[in-house]
Amino acid sequence: MxxxxxxxxxxxxxxxxxxxxxxxxxxxxxxxxxxxxxxxSFSDWNLTDSFQWRGVDNYKELFEDKVFGQVFKNTFVFTLVSVPIGIALSLVLAVFLNQKLRFVRFYRAAFFIPVISSMVAVSVIWQWIYNPEYGLLNYALSWFGIDGPAWLTSPRWAMPAVIITSIWKSLGFNMLIFLAGLQSISDSYYEAADIDGAKWYSKFARITVPLLSPTTFFVTVMSFINSFQVFDTVYLMTQGGPARSTSVMVYYVFQNAFQYFRMGYASAMAYVLFFIVMIVTFIQFWRQKKWSVY
CATH class of the missing domain: 1.10.287 (Helix Hairpins)
Structure with missing residues (x-):
């Protein structure tokens, strides 16, 4: 004992x-x-039949699948557009809300509300905004004599609509991270710049941006990972349509797994997505020393 x-x-x-x-x-x-x-991922399994070994055939099929090529392109376009714009807007918003403004706490909370809102509610609201007949967006465009498109049913405009919604949904989270980074910068840097007569844009470019580089790196990495895994926005707003113009990799994985019951093929696709995200993340960490001041 x-x-x-x-x-x-x-x-x-x-x-x-x-x-x-x-x-x-x-x-x-x-x-x-x-x-x-x-x-x-090395099998042919449809949830009911027994395991059938396929080896690397599922991975070979990916490179011959034209639909996979299209959804990979859509995912790449979504990431390439949404990540830089989302980061830039959230940084500008954070700088604005870091000032001594009246009701600044209310503004911060208001911009963060979409982050904690249900994606179902967000999708319903934006579907109404995008409605070609009585939606707010086309109504606003009509003030300038512009005939707005059928946003979610147009192969040309459906992806931009999904990107706008995704940026709006995540804007508050990135803003909050940038705001925390801004508040960690000592005021002495800006006071010294004021003594030297520096303009606001010089202070932003030479003080804010360099000292905010660790925060920017974190936001960039997280935004890239989240953008490659986008699913709920597409599923709820467009179902990957029209003509697969908004179908992304995770949505195609979902279709193969739970609609076509090709679990092996879906698993292989999921691992390809995993390796893509891992490689991109490693490259970002490798390049971190090139653009971070810390």
Whole structure:
């Protein structure tokens, strides 16, 4: 009994006991499904029949699948457009809301509300805004003599509509991160610049942007990862249409897995997406030293 008592009184034992639920949750609900998905990616399984081994045929099929090429292009376009615009807008908004304004707390909370709002509610609101007949957007365009398009049913305009909604949804989160970064910059830098007679744009370019580079790096990495995994906006607003103009990689994975019941092919596609995100993230971390002042 004495060894048992000594074990109970050790801090390591209690630390292990406290961590055990999280460790079990990680093993059962994350690591095990990831390993199972990797095994399924080499098979032909439709949830009902027995496993049929396909080897690397699922991965070979991806490079011959024209639809996969299209959804990969759509995902790339979505990321290339939404990430830079979203980061730029959130930075400008954070700088504006970092000033001593009246009701500034209200403005910060108002811009953060979309982040905590249900994507279903957000999609319903934006579908109404995009409505070609009585939507607010086309009504506003009519003031300038512009005949607005059928946003969500036009192959040309559906993707821009989805991008606008996604940027609006995540704007408040990125703004909050930038705001925290701005408030960590000492006022002494700006006071010294004021003494030297620096203009506001010089202070922004030579003080704010360089000292905010670690925050910008974090926001950029997270935005890239989230953009490659966009799903709910597409699923709720366009169902990947029209003519797959808004179909992205995660939505195509969902279709193959739960509509076509091609679990092996969907798993292979998911792993390709995983490696793409991993490579892009590694490149960003590798380039971090080139543009971060810390």
């Amino acid at each position: 004495k060894p048992m008592k000594r074990l109970v009184h050790k801090d390591g034992f209690w630390a292990f006991l406290m961590l055990l639920p999280n460790v079990l949750g990680f093993l059962l609900f994350l690591l095990l499904p990831v390993l199972a998905t990797f095994a399924i």
